[in-house]
Amino acid sequence: MRLASWVQHSEPSFIREILKAAQQPDVISFAGGLPSPELFPVQEAMEVYQEILSSQGSVALQYSPSEGETSLREVIATQLLKKSMQIQVDDVLITNGSQHGLDLVGKSFINPGDVVLVESPTYLGALQAFAPYQPRFVTVDTDEEGMIPEALAQALQVYHPKFIYLVPTFQNPTGRTMGLTRREQIVQLCQAAEVAIVEDDPYSDLRYDGRPVPSIRSLWNEVIYLGTLSKTVAPGMRLGWLVAPPKFMHAAKLGMQATCLNVSALTQHAAARLLSHPNHGQHIDTIRKAYGERMRCMLDSLEREFPSGTAWTRPDGGLFIWVTLPDGIRSFDLVESAYQNRVAFVPGTPFFVGNDGESNMRLNFSNSSLAQIEVGIRRLGNAIKQVEPQ
Ligand code: PMP
Numbered sequence: 001m002r003l004a005s006w007v008q009h010s011e012p013s014f015i016r017e018i019l020k021a022a023q024q025p026d027v028i029s030f031a032g033g034l035p036s037p038e039l040f041p042v043q044e045a046m047e048v049y050q051e052i053l054s055s056q057g058s059v060a061l062q063y064s065p066s067e068g069e070t071s072l073r074e075v076i077a078t079q080l081l082k083k084s085m086q087i088q089v090d091d092v093l094i095t096n097g098s099q100h101g102l103d104l105v106g107k108s109f110i111n112p113g114d115v116v117l118v119e120s121p122t123y124l125g126a127l128q129a130f131a132p133y134q135p136r137f138v139t140v141d142t143d144e145e146g147m148i149p150e151a152l153a154q155a156l157q158v159y160h161p162k163f164i165y166l167v168p169t170f171q172n173p174t175g176r177t178m179g180l181t182r183r184e185q186i187v188q189l190c191q192a193a194e195v196a197i198v199e200d201d202p203y204s205d206l207r208y209d210g211r212p213v214p215s216i217r218s219l220w221n222e223v224i225y226l227g228t229l230s231k232t233v234a235p236g237m238r239l240g241w242l243v244a245p246p247k248f249m250h251a252a253k254l255g256m257q258a259t260c261l262n263v264s265a266l267t268q269h270a271a272a273r274l275l276s277h278p279n280h281g282q283h284i285d286t287i288r289k290a291y292g293e294r295m296r297c298m299l300d301s302l303e304r305e306f307p308s309g310t311a312w313t314r315p316d317g318g319l320f321i322w323v324t325l326p327d328g329i330r331s332f333d334l335v336e337s338a339y340q341n342r343v344a345f346v347p348g349t350p351f352f353v354g355n356d357g358e359s360n361m362r363l364n365f366s367n368s369s370l371a372q373i374e375v376g377i378r379r380l381g382n383a384i385k386q387v388e389p390q
Contacts, residue, residue: 006132015124015346018335022344028376030363031344033172033319037367039287040234041274048273049266056269064265066256067249068094068241072272076227076241079275084218085225091243093252094263098202098228098240102129103259105198105224105242108251109162110135117155117164119147121322121351121360123172123200126165135162137353144313146171146178149185156193163196163224168216170203170318173351173362177316180213187220196248197223205232205284207317208292217243224248229271231319232284239263239271291319291366297373298365305381312363319366322348324359329387331361337386343379 015031022029052060067073073092080087095101102125110116110133118126120139127137138159141151146168155161166186168178178186190197199216217225228240242252256262274280298321302312309326325331331347338345348360365373 004132006134010128010131015350018344018346021339024342027339027342027344028368028372028379029344030365030368030376030380031346032367033364034367035231035235035287035319036290039283039290040236041277041279041283044274044277044279044283045234045270048270048277051273052266052269060266060269062265064262064268066253066262068092068263069265069268069272072268072275073241075272075275080217080225080227080243083212084214085243086218086221087243091245091249093242093244093249093256094268095226095240095242095256096238096260096263097230097235098200098226098242099125099129100238100260101226101228101240101242102126102200104252104255105163105165105226106130106133106135107255107259108248109133109196115159115161117152117159117161118353119166119171120353121173121348121357122165122353123167124350126167126200127353130165139353140164142174142176144176145182146176147182147186149182149189152186153189156189156195160193161195163198164190165198165200166216167200167203169201169213170206170315170320172203172318173320173346173348173360174322175313175315175318175320176322177213183213183216183219187216187223191220191222198226199223200226202226202228202231203318206288206291206319208288208295210316221245229274232287233271233274237267237271239267292317294365294368294370294373295321297370298363298377301374301377305378307381307385310384319364321363321365323361323363325361325384327359329384330358332358334361334383334387338380338383341379341383341386343376343383345380 018031022031073089076092077087077089112134114135116135119142140147140155217223222245225243311324313322346362348357
């Protein structure tokens with residue numbers, strides 16, 4: 001059997017191994033990026049699935065158009081209009097989560113060897129989604145606001161990339177957000193170079209502090225924008241959307257037809273009703289409040305428990321805090337010691353294209369109780385103190 005070359009060049013995800021170990025009942029896990037299951041709108045989901053099957057069963061169990069059900073595309077377009085994006089229903093395509101949107105981006109844009117510019121660090125799952133199309137990833141330096149415009153200007157000139165991939169709001173893994181001025185600068189640079197921007201935005205509704213920043217899509221209608229229900233409703237629905245100009249939309253529809261024909265019609269009808277449900281606004285307020293408390297609890301615990309010389313980001317939202325360990329301590333070396341202390345996290349390196357990130361770790365706060373966060377961070381602090389600097 002001779003598999004494709006990208007398979008041979010890909011390693012099984014180390015993160016999967018950590019997540020498996022983190023499932024032991026006595027391990028406190030800050031490793032995954034999971035929303036909190038006790039906050040899922042189970043009652044509302046039961047209600048809407050029941051309603052759909054009794055009133056629209058034959059439509060909901062049929063195939064549906066590859067771009068998605070019009071009723072859902074309308075609900076999403078209306079929501080995005082309220083966020084100052086100029087959008088029509090035809091600009092919206094429904095995906096199986098935004099991970100599927102990333103695959104459609106790779107499928108539509110990348111010929112082997114094409115350059116894709118990414119932040120450093122960036123979302124690991126995007127690197128995995130694009131990899132089968134065999135791009136050449138080039139990283140652009142970042143600071144506390146994400147991609148640095150001067151570094152981007154240089155990279156655009158040298159590499160003539162196909163597109164740049166950004167998670168500008170509460171980035172995975174760092175939790176950082178790009179300010180408006182920086183967003184405007186990046187749009188100007190990409191417009192001048194005629195390079196597409198892919199804006200991946202799963203987290204902007206999860207803001208716990210500060211004021212919303214306009215999406216990059218609201219600054220430039222050509223931006224390809226990805227959204228999802230995974231963090232605000234439930235990842236088990238596998239429901240996301242892609243917003244794109246007509247030329248890209250044509251390619252994305254062909255991609256849909258080639259891969260999966262359409263997203264489950266039943267799920268799409270359920271999603272349209274859940275997003276329009278009278279409890280939806282309250283549900284978002286509830287998760288924001290709960291995650292905000294968890295984030296602040298983790299920040300306070302880090303302050304108390306982590307040794308001096310450790311630094312971390314202070315996000316205004318999202319699901320992650322990014323830690324930089326004291327000089328000489330490698331986060332990979334800490335995984336085992338943390339496990340002995342019954343706590344799990346994800347080391348920084350997989351989020352970089354090269355071998356950077358050795359002294360970083362990503363901590364998730366959404367899927368642990370306040371008590372677990374306090375105990376888990378104490379355990380992690382002890383594990384760091386037990387590891388000898390190299
Ligand atoms: N993009 C980013 C930045 C993410 O963090 C995630 C989930 N971890 C995804 C995309 C994929 O989300 P989903 O496919 O569940 O919508």
